[in-house]
Amino acid sequence: xxxxxxxxxxxxxxxxxxxxxxxxxxxxxxxxxxxxxxxxxxxxxxxxxxxxxxxxxxxxxxxxxxxxxxxxxxxxxxxxxxxxxxxxxxxxxxxxxxxxxxxxxxxxxxxxxxxxxxxxxxxxxxxxxxxxxxxxxxxxxxxxxxxxxxxxxxxxxxxxxxxxxxxxxxxxxxxxxxxxxxxxxxxxxxxxxxxxxxxxxxxxxxxxxxxxxxxxxxxxxxxxxxxxxxxxxxxxxxxxxx
Numbered sequence: 001x002x003x004x005x006x007x008x009x010x011x012x013x014x015x016x017x018x019x020x021x022x023x024x025x026x027x028x029x030x031x032x033x034x035x036x037x038x039x040x041x042x043x044x045x046x047x048x049x050x051x052x053x054x055x056x057x058x059x060x061x062x063x064x065x066x067x068x069x070x071x072x073x074x075x076x077x078x079x080x081x082x083x084x085x086x087x088x089x090x091x092x093x094x095x096x097x098x099x100x101x102x103x104x105x106x107x108x109x110x111x112x113x114x115x116x117x118x119x120x121x122x123x124x125x126x127x128x129x130x131x132x133x134x135x136x137x138x139x140x141x142x143x144x145x146x147x148x149x150x151x152x153x154x155x156x157x158x159x160x161x162x163x164x165x166x167x168x169x170x171x172x173x174x175x176x177x178x179x180x181x182x183x184x185x186x187x188x189x190x191x192x193x194x195x196x197x198x199x200x201x202x203x204x205x206x207x208x209x210x211x212x213x214x215x216x217x218x219x220x221x222x223x224x225x226x227x228x229x230x231x232x233x234x235x236x237x238x239x240x241x242x
Contacts, residue, residue: 027177030242034168036161038064038078038154040138040145043162044171056162066162074163078154084108085163105163107156115156124167126156176241183234190227197223 035044041061049055054066065077072087088104103119107126115134117126126134128150136155139146147153161167189196200223201215 023181027174031170031172031174031177033171034165035171036158036168038158038162045165054162064162076159076162081110083110083154083159085159087164103167105160107159109152113152115152117156117160119160119167124157124160173241176237180234180237180241183230183237187227187230187232187234190230191224192227194220 033044035042036056037043038058038061041058043056043058043061043064046055046057052067056064056066058064062079067075067077069075069084074085074087076083076085084107086106086108088106090103102121105117107115107117109115114129115126117124126136128134134152134156135148136157139148190200197220198215201219
């Protein structure tokens with residue numbers, strides 16, 4: 001028992017270091033990964049991909065295969081159906097461009113229907129052959145997706161994002177993740193360490209208006225409750241960051 005007590009500070013330091021490394025690795029990998037959504041399925045690049053044929057996988061949707069072609073065309077296969085994305089113009093790397101659209105693509109569906117996708121100010125929008133905007137929001141009734149008249153099952157923007165990684169957003173919200181970790185540390189310290197609780201008593205400046213100020217037992221009790229609440233909030237924020 002005495003031997004374990006003598007190594008206790010070292011064990012705590014090692015556990016803290018392991019926790020910091022785990023938090024850093026998770027944040028560096030998860031929030032730096034590019035994703036996109038097709039028919040409300042989240043896709044990410046598969047480790048089985050190679051430069052001539054990319055594969056995007058989803059836990060709920062079919063495999064998407066992307067094969068670069070010639071003349072700025074990309075062939076995309078999903079559920080044994082082939083789609084073609086053709087790049088018409090691309091000024092995304094030229095911030096001084098005066099064009100209304102910094103990038104423009106044509107997406108051809110297996111039935112021959114063609115949609116035009118434009119990128120402007122970092123936002124992708126799609127139009128059908130009549131110039132009507134294609135809505136990106138899916139409608140569900142009783143848990144079943146309901147397509148509007150002439151609405152494609154897969155939105156044209158999804159194919160452009162599959163064809164060009166630069167149009168894929170990063171996964172999650174990194175800033176919210178960092179904030180949740182800071183709140184978790186703050187909440188744990190509020191609950192576990194009396195010196196930390198006392199520090200916040202003096203930082204509150206309530207002692208200025210009290211003679212012989214000292215934190216009471218009730219103050220320590222409330223601080224522990226605040227620590228529990230803060231930890232709960234940090235878990236909610238972490239979930240929201242995913």
